[in-house]
Amino acid sequence: MSVTAAQGFSAAGIAAGIKESGNPDLALVVNHGPCRAAAGVFTSNRVKAAPVLWSEQVLKGGEVTAVVLNSGGANACTGPKGFQDTHATAEKAAEVLTGHNAGEIAVASTGLIGTLLPMDKLLPGIERAAAALSEHGGEKAAIAIKTTDTVHKTAVAGGDGWTVGGMAKGAGMLAPGLATMLVVLTTDADVDAAGLDSALRAATRTTFDRIDSDGCMSTNDTVLLLASGASGTTPEQAEFAEAVRTVCADLARQLIGDAEGASKDIRIEVINAATEDDAVEVGRSIARNNLLKCAIHGEDPNWGRVLSAIGTTRAAFEPDQLNVAINDVWVCKNGGVGEDRDLVDMRYREVRITADLAAGTESAVIWANDLTADYVHENSAYSS
Amino acid sequence: MSVTAAQGFSAAGIAAGIKESGNPDLALVVNHGPCRAAAGVFTSNRVKAAPVLWSEQVLKGGEVTAVVLNSGGANACTGPKGFQDTHATAEKAAEVLTGHNAGEIAVASTGLIGTLLPMDKLLPGIERAAAALSEHGGEKAAIAIKTTDTVHKTAVAGGDGWTVGGMAKGAGMLAPGLATMLVVLTTDADVDAAGLDSALRAATRTTFDRIDSDGCMSTNDTVLLLASGASGTTPEQAEFAEAVRTVCADLARQLIGDAEGASKDIRIEVINAATEDDAVEVGRSIARNNLLKCAIHGEDPNWGRVLSAIGTTRAAFEPDQLNVAINDVWVCKNGGVGEDRDLVDMRYREVRITADLAAGTESAVIWANDLTADYVHENSAYSS
Incomplete structure (x- = not known):
């Protein structure tokens, strides 16, 4: 399940001390290849969090080696210092994973808008998360990105010899374009960045973009799709797109099912x-x-x-x-x-x-x- | 105060039995002239209640002799029967007031959408309301149009020898274009229909159209301005428009102050x-x-x-x-x-x-x- 259902990925979720509650608050997802193709869709809110501005640039390169996600702080409306913090987060992950550069590291954050992240806790947390990486770490990663979510959300689909898996968080500020959500999808299918982008955009258009918990659009929405190619299989694009859509629809339904305060x-x-x-x-x-x-x-x-x-x-x-x-x-x-x-x-x-x-x-x-x-x-x- | 602050108007508010609670639910406002000029602004919701469809046509004539308002039922989404009921309401008022025809009678309704009005109670109520008409009836009329309002709303302004007064109801479904409100303004200034229309549109644009209690737009919003000319005074248009705006702003502020469940x-x-x-x-x-x-x-x-x-x-x-x-x-x-x-x-x-x-x-x-x-x-x- 989750982001480690597909071959070629490891993940971790730890409590770095960002949340005062001591609950898990830092997730790391790493693509071990052989491919590093990736696609991303981000909030259409014009007020974008620092990690969104950063990751949009990373995705333009079409390759992502790892994603660092934190709950406990949105790093939105935090000015130049907030952007520097996101940059430092990516640099730290690149350093810890060795042999990569920050330009391949996507970052996603969620939590209160308008406060700086405690970098003295986040940066050591990345080292600890890297040490905890596991092929079975998808569940822990899904737990670490929760905010007001009461349950963690994962889904999986796939075809003959290949898999698409994913995790999501989001409970409030859920509205089209996109919702307050962080979503990471992984696949071991061998699909290039253009194929990933096409499948992801088609899927989000009729899934995440069509849920509306409270009419409020987030500054931090991020949906990423990473492909390792580790299965050695390249599915038909239509079949692959359908699997991506299935996982997105499943996760979107879970988000609505866990929306803040909802009874229906x-x-x-x-x-x-x-x-x-x-x-x-x-x-x-x-x-x-x-x-x-x-x-x-x-x-x-x-x-x-x-x-x-x-x-x-x-x-x-x-x-x-x-x-x-x-x-x-x-x-x-x-x-x-x-x-x-x-x-x-x-x-x-x-x-x-x-x-x-x-x-x-x-x-x-x-x-x-x-x-x-x-x-x-x-x-x-x-x-x- | 209210719709009888200006000379040339009488009003009444009674309990006709439309509301199961037995609270006042029928108001009548009559313009005794010598003029009958009027202007109106209505909801921009494309699903319009029968009384809105009716009154829009009445206002095209530029003259209004009386307004019948009921709480206890919106008469919206009630099909041809609902429109016939509004027509019968206007006919009854014209008959009771003698010497007038239904085409000069505006009708406004508020309450639950999708139920027919109890005409067996409403029509006799019009007779009783006509019998209760008084130059001091503005307050009672304002009370009779309340729905979930906790207080009735009236306001007055004016200039040398002339007055603009009004009443409003509205507590929920308050959003631009317009809010769920019924408003009747009266003046004894001698202003023609074009002058009334210009003053009313300018006033609502920056008052009723700029309050938003809950983002929900009504099917029944109606704001009417009736002039009797009884003061024999024709103020400068700018001065008159400012008085209309003052009354509208006052009433709009009262609507927000009494919005459903609000604490701020x-x-x-x-x-x-x-x-x-x-x-x-x-x-x-x-x-x-x-x-x-x-x-x-x-x-x-x-x-x-x-x-x-x-x-x-x-x-x-x-x-x-x-x-x-x-x-x-x-x-x-x-x-x-x-x-x-x-x-x-x-x-x-x-x-x-x-x-x-x-x-x-x-x-x-x-x-x-x-x-x-x-x-x-x-x-x-x-x-x-």
Whole structure:
């Protein structure tokens, strides 16, 4: 499982002392080759953390030897000193791993924005993490990147003789483009950087980019895909892309399932849209409607709030042709009252909303969560 | 005060039995002239309630004799029957007031979306409201339009010999374009429909359109301005517009002050923007950030969440030139750590966030609220 499911990788997760709690907070993932091809996708927030600015440059080279990830601090909005710290982190990893240079080391950070990382703990931690590297270290690495996550997230898929594995963290600040997440995927397939990039972008577009826990876009989102080529196998691109998508979809679903304070996972499917963009826009508008998210929390099939959310979009539709189902009961037909709302059973964690725009044949699925008092508590009681 | 502060108007507020609670739920405002000029601004939600569709048509005539407002049901997403009900409401008012036709009667509704109004209670209620009309009825009318409002909202302003007064309701689903609000303004100034329209649009653009309680846009927002000309005075347009703006700003501030579950009113001022549109876009993005709204609730000056919200906009700025103050303490300077966040005193209800984009000379103020467990409770425990 995790980032060591594929051959050619080792990983470690340790407690470096970055978190005051003493919980694991530093992960290291190393690609032992023979290949070092890599691809990355980063937050579209214009305020980007130092490690994002750094790793974007590293990925331009198309090769990554190792990834250093820390929880316990986002290193965002930390100015030139923050960027120097990320650079020093990469330099330290390159030195410890010997024979590599900092330009091959990606860095990812997560935690509170606006505070400098304790480099006196992080740099010695890299030495200890390197000493702890193991072919079975994927699980520990996945644990070390958790912040408010209650569980660590890993997934694996693959084909004949090759594997794609990955780990993810993220629980709040989850919104398209991307979510507050750090994700590292590894594969032993022999795929070049262009093939990795193509597969990764296609996968994130319909997975991580279509979950929305709380409408908030992070400064630190990073999704990396590293290939070792250790299997000696080069799969068909379509087959490889599908495996990457499977792992991304699995991890994205796990992120939604562990979102801060959530009691419901909401699957919003927009159907019969004129374009896929319309379907996504409508899905996101529904996903971000606080009133609806509260209603779902209260197990109230309040379809009026779905319609008011649809009404704020530019998508093609006629108000009197809209249909909405909640858990397969079409409570709204032709923009008005449909089947009896008392037929809707909302006792289970997963809630399905179907919005029929009656304007075409395109569709999209967005995953979201309800809005709960626990979410408010978790994000008001202390800085995160 | 309220809609009867200006000469030439009478009003009433009664309990017609629309609300199961038995609370007041029907208001009537009548313009006795000699003029009947009127202007209106309505929700920009594409899913519009029946009374909005009706009143938009009435306002095209530029004359309004009376406004019937009900709480206890939005009459939105109610199909052709809902529109017929609005029509019947206007017909009934025209009949009761004698000598007028339904085309001069504006209708406004608020409450749950997707249920038909109990016309067997509403129509007799109009007769009773007409019988209760009084030059001192403004207060009762303001009370009868409340939904989850804890207090009724009225305001008044004016000049030499003329007055502008108004009432508003709204507590949730408050977001630009417009908020979930019903507002009726009256004046005894002698101003024609074009002058009213110009003053009203200018006023709402910088008041009701710049409050955002919960990011949710209503299907029913209606703001009406009726002129009786009873003062016999025609003020300068600029002076009149300023009085309208004063009343709108006063009512908008009252709406934010009574938003569902809120414990803080947040004044977000965006300064040094390249354009006013940029300032508004950034202000709204900050206003809608759930994580920031939770932090403010927790009295946590978490400026990183302000920066992450700014970063999602298309406004002109450089991340390393952004400055943010919370209650006048510049906790973020040049995109990084600024003054000591412990200096920020957040004990009071009003919280001021200043976002300096360092990109120009334009500015805008957006008002918002914090996100609280009470908001979640109020919007999950029952349908509204």
